[in-house]
Amino acid sequence: MTRSDVGLVIDTATVTAHHQAGRHAHGLHALEVLDHLRQPYRRLDALDLTGADDLAVLVTAELGPVTPEQRDALEAWVRAGGVLVLGDHDLSLAGLAGVTTAPAEFGRVDFADDPLWTQRPSRPIRAITGHQLTPTGDDVSVLATWADAQDTAAITRRPLGDGVVFCLGVAVWETLVTLLQGHPVTEDGRPAADGSAPLDEGILKAEDGLAFDIDADRQLPPGEPDLPGGRYEFGYPPPYAAPLFDLPQADLWAIAVAQLVWAGLDHVGSANGWLHYWPAGVPAMAHMSHDSDGNIDEEGQAALDAFAEADVKVTWCQVYNVRKYSPEIYDKITAAGHEHALHYNAMDDADIAQWGWEQIKGQYEWAQELIRTDTKIISNKNHYTRWEGWTEFYQWCEQLGIQLDESRGPSKIGSVGFTFGTAHVGFPMGDVELANRPMDVINLPLHTQDLCWASHASSRDVILDGAESVHGVAHFLFHGPHLLRRPLTRAACSEVAQAGRARGMRWWTADQINTWERSRRRIDVAVTATDTGWTVEVTAAAELAEAGVVLTLPGVGDGEVTVSSGTGSITPVVRHGRTFHELAVDLTPGTHRWELAAR
Template sequence: MKLARLGLLLDQSEAQRRWTYGLNVFANYTEEILAHAGIPFEIIRDIGEVENSSFDILIAGSVKDDAASTSVLWKYVEQGGVLISFAGLNALAAKLGCMWKERGTVGYAAFGAFYDKAEVIRFLQASPWKSSSAENEFLQEEAGELRRGEPGGAPIGAALQRFRIGEGLFDRWAVDIPATIVGFQQGNSPVLEDGVPALDGSAPINEGILKADDRSEMDWHHDRLYTETGNPYIAYPYADFWRELFIGRLLRTAVGQGLTLPFVGFWPDGIERVATISHDSDGNVEEYALATLAILDELQIQSTWCIIEPGYSTPIYDQIKAAGHELAFHYNALESDDRIWDQDDFDRQLLLLQQTAALDKVTSNKNHYTRFEGWGELFEWCEARGIESDQTRGPSKKGNVGFLFGTCHPYFPIAWSNDQNRLYDVLEIGFLTQDLDLSSHWSDSTIIVPFLEEISKVDGGVAHFLVHQTHIGMRETVRNSFRKIVAEARKRGYVFWRGKEINDWERARRSIKVTAVDDTNVSVEVGMPLPANAVIWAPMPESYAPLAGETIETRYGVICRKQLAAGAV
């Protein structure tokens, strides 16, 4: 099969026009969605380039929604191209026999057999169309039902429509998938004030401390479930569901055109699932550090230690390093500790850690108490000091543990419009929960299995649990819940990596570029050394008969042929 040439249109003039008015262009996040999926694509910055291009599939990300631009795209499709849009190109509605119904709707989408990992999926931005007649000559397919406001809300249109235009196809997602993913992962606005608490008292996030969870787009009623002991938790990684829906449809579309879009697997060959454990050294009691080292040795795992000022003594640091654990930063901006949200103080605290722990480089950070302000300031500070990964985005209360930010995937966040919606060079690895079986103010260990089972459904997720050294040292209940995390994860095939390993692997796998495909082989270029064998998956038609020795698996709902990247260079 031939390699599909995939283009992503991010028209720079349209983006500049929106930035002039302080508007975000979260269509730019489509680049991160594709890069994380390991799919080869090319970016177009000028819609004029479309007319002379030879793209098999074109994603209309940022593009002016007017007659001139849609005329260019219509011609592209008419001549045999495949066009994809996210809640855009409304200027084409009437021409395609449809009515544009509304803009910016929040609600839930039901897909039925089209996507079987969730009954309904929350969305944050949608702009549905409705066919003007039952005999629409262009409309070929509709999938999913959008419901306004809540899972049982009024239907407002299809989630996905496919139109035939001449020799080509136009797939229009009514949901703005990039903006919805960004909204879940980073919130729909900067953190400038307290968030809205849960009415049942389980998540009093309005305590006067600005934190990451002050901007979560989950619904306290519809997006939580309860364990058998009554522990509430945010149950669904909605952002990951939308990624899978989009990528799966994209791959099936390519195969339907007699083409293929090979992609890089999320983990090295032989690894299906990854878990990680981090600790925050609050209090820096060395007796508790030794207790943590002891249980890690017992469980035979290595972890990430986020160290808060003033830190430990040299002998403790030496033992942590000797055991192979990662020393990371725990930035403190808590006013009750006489610390402030400030880049200079961030730099000062980091330098102290590097000096006292004798570290040339610090890869990971997690903010104390999940303190967070604004939008991207933390990521800018990390970039400036060479910190490549952050773990701050997680829950601070019993009632919002789980998939609070809609994802269990590592991802690169996007900037606000004042920084032209660029991608930050900081990999975010959010966490699910803090210490379990600690007290009635925190969750018990009945949430472990639901988290691990849900992440097992989403290819490429990370099960990240935070366990403080203090509570490991003081409470047998916490030590036992830690043991249960590890045992239940291993039972389901998870391997334990440190935060740095996840960061290094994710950056390395993204340097692999698929360059060509022939009947038996995918050719790639590797931009940096890989820590282990990467896997390339080549989508194939349902009728594909594997050759002797080939491995075939279903990924994103598509039959794929497996190949090791090292064997393709």
């Protein structure tokens, strides 16, 4: 069994109680955070430290009632050198952290200038709920504060014996799920006060469930002037920039959790590793999609030409309506190496263009037939980012075999950017009726569409920079009519492609991203210190070329690390503001070992 230095407590009785009461067990999302990171961990179904001598860090995500004996055992474990990260909703063990708690509502959290935060948000970021923390002694240091609540503590650190206790006053798992997935969509969302995001147009869409404060959580792109008179007046192309969701705030919360875990492993001097999100040496990824709205040959050909000029293979979402492209256009799409996907239409402008299972099933079958290839469609984007409910749509995708959806993003110039707080792919949490199981559909976020027409040119670098900063994927959507008739948008297509490549990003289709993420989720990493260096063991249940195994090797400093046994190369890299060593390897199914030495 692979040794794990991280334990994750998800009390199964507590999870069951939540579900029986009709409540989400948000702590289950901790599994998704660590699974996406590929940080080795062991799940504990209760707060039982029997046999936990190998654990360096213990994270609480769902915690039941704690007995005095359990509390005493946990305190003894910490005092003996363990690192405890309190992340459960109730914080019943806050006393170990040296704090008292009081309820905190929807607010923003400001991260302190502390060396622990190697990747620190540039401004306060949104939290859905949690606790205000009040230190009870001088041994507690404050790592973050509630910016909207007299700067009361939101995250703290306390040394306890030879160990450390971190306390997350933020309900981090609920915050992550709610920012990423929003609220159930049953009615129009609140429009932006400045007029730039009129969400109340009478069409249900993903943004209508937005969990962010649409006024407080956006910023203008750097260097852009304030809105004249505080109001946005629409024009095409946009006459000036609108505020946008400039930070991938959900990703920053997930990274904050990772940094606490890494700080705990540093505290005990443990060598450890995880798996880079993309091929070794690639800092972030880029994705371009195209929606076939109208299905007009001239527009389809213009899109083919534009993507050839940009040298990008795109995910081409085929929309159901009264027209089709000619067969030659579909064949050209295939020949150019683009991915055929579905563009599910629930805009009520054709006979089966409504929201429902029978409708999407019929449209999927229609699209599969018209693309004139045996390749199965596995990706989708909803026309106009249509959405209803919370996760029922993902069940439809599972039934159809759609493995990736890229619908969740902006429909308005004032809601572009990181609308749902993320540049990362992941598996959404299912509803309570599904016991909050992960949906077997990857979410690939959408960030903007039709630069220099539906969004201002200044949003481009905000999105690229934000995605690069968290090592995520930047997603740009284009439409054939604008690539045909809008010279600025046609030029912007090639320009964004080059700008991404200049950052070291690769342009991948949704199919490539889906295959990569599902493969890397089947890779496990273990690192063990030896007398001469370290042994890295990777167990792969799938093939993964150019994998980047990201390593913390205590004591190396500025020294050189070499691969003394095994095939691969190793180089220093910076990920999330920390210096790691990245072992670049080609993985095939099986167990692989490398011996590393420092000199």
